Amino acid sequence: MILHVGFYERPTLDVARDLIGKVLVHKSPEGVTSGLIxxxxxxxxxxxxxxHAAAGRTVRNAPLYGPPGLAYVYLNYGLxxxxxxxxxxxxxxxxxxxxxxxxxxxxxxxxxxxxxxxxRKGKGEVPDHELCRGPGNLTRAMGITLADNLRPLTRGPxxxxxxGLPAPLVAWDGRIGIRVGADRPWRASVAGHRSVSKKxxxxxxx
DNA sequence: CGTTCGATGCACT
DNA sequence: GTGCATCGAACGT
Numbered sequence: 001m002i003l004h005v006g007f008y009e010r011p012t013l014d015v016a017r018d019l020i021g022k023v024l025v026h027k028s029p030e031g032v033t034s035g036l037i038x039x040x041x042x043x044x045x046x047x048x049x050x051x052h053a054a055a056g057r058t059v060r061n062a063p064l065y066g067p068p069g070l071a072y073v074y075l076n077y078g079l080x081x082x083x084x085x086x087x088x089x090x091x092x093x094x095x096x097x098x099x100x101x102x103x104x105x106x107x108x109x110x111x112x113x114x115x116x117x118x119x120r121k122g123k124g125e126v127p128d129h130e131l132c133r134g135p136g137n138l139t140r141a142m143g144i145t146l147a148d149n150l151r152p153l154t155r156g157p158x159x160x161x162x163x164g165l166p167a168p169l170v171a172w173d174g175r176i177g178i179r180v181g182a183d184r185p186w187r188a189s190v191a192g193h194r195s196v197s198k199k200x201x202x203x204x205x206x
Numbered sequence: 207c208g209t210t211c212g213a214t215g216c217a218c219t
Numbered sequence: 220g221t222g223c224a225t226c227g228a229a230c231g232t
Binding site: 041043050051052074076077078079080082084097099117119120134135136137175176177178179181197 | 222223224225226227228
C-alpha cells in the first residue's frame, strides 16, 4: 500500500521514525528497483541550522515549503542527488532525507547503475548491502535524479510503500555530514544494520 | 586503524 | 567566487 499524504502531514520526527521499515519504489524505463528504508534524517524548519530553509526561502529549497508528500531532490557536491520526503503542513519547511536502503528488487540494475559512477571505473562489483548505503549511493542505484524533484511520493514512478513488513527497532543519534546542527539527535536508523551508512552506539536504541 | 583530499555542478551572495 | 545533508582513494601512524 502506497503511503498517503496524511502520513507525511505530521511532525517530522514521527515521519522519520515511521519511514524506517517502509519501502522506496522507483519504476523507471530501465526497470523497477526498491529498497527497505533503514536510515533517515529529519530537517525541521528555519530554526534548524542544517535545514536548507535556515536562510529563508530560495529557488532551490522552495519544495520544502510546499505540501507534504512531495519529493525534494537536489544536487550536492556537484555529484550526488539527495532525495527527501517533504513533511509537516504546507508552508512549514521540513523534510526527511533518505540516507540508506536495504536493496529488495532490481539488484542487477542497481549494480549496473552503480558501476557507471566515474570513480568506479575499473573497480569490482559493489557488494549487495553497499548498493544503497549512503544518500548519494542510493539515488544512483535507484536511478533517482533531479527530474524527480517535486514529484508526489503518493503516486507516479517514485513512491514509498508500506508492504506490511514488521517495524524495526529504531535508534536515534546525531545527524551525519553536516557542518552545523549535528548535535540534534535527528538521525533514525535500524541499529546495527549492514546497509546503514555509519555504525552507532547500540545503547541508543529504543 | 586514522586523516586528508580530489572529483564535480550549481545555487547563492 | 564560495561552499556544500558525499564518496572513496590515498596517504600517514
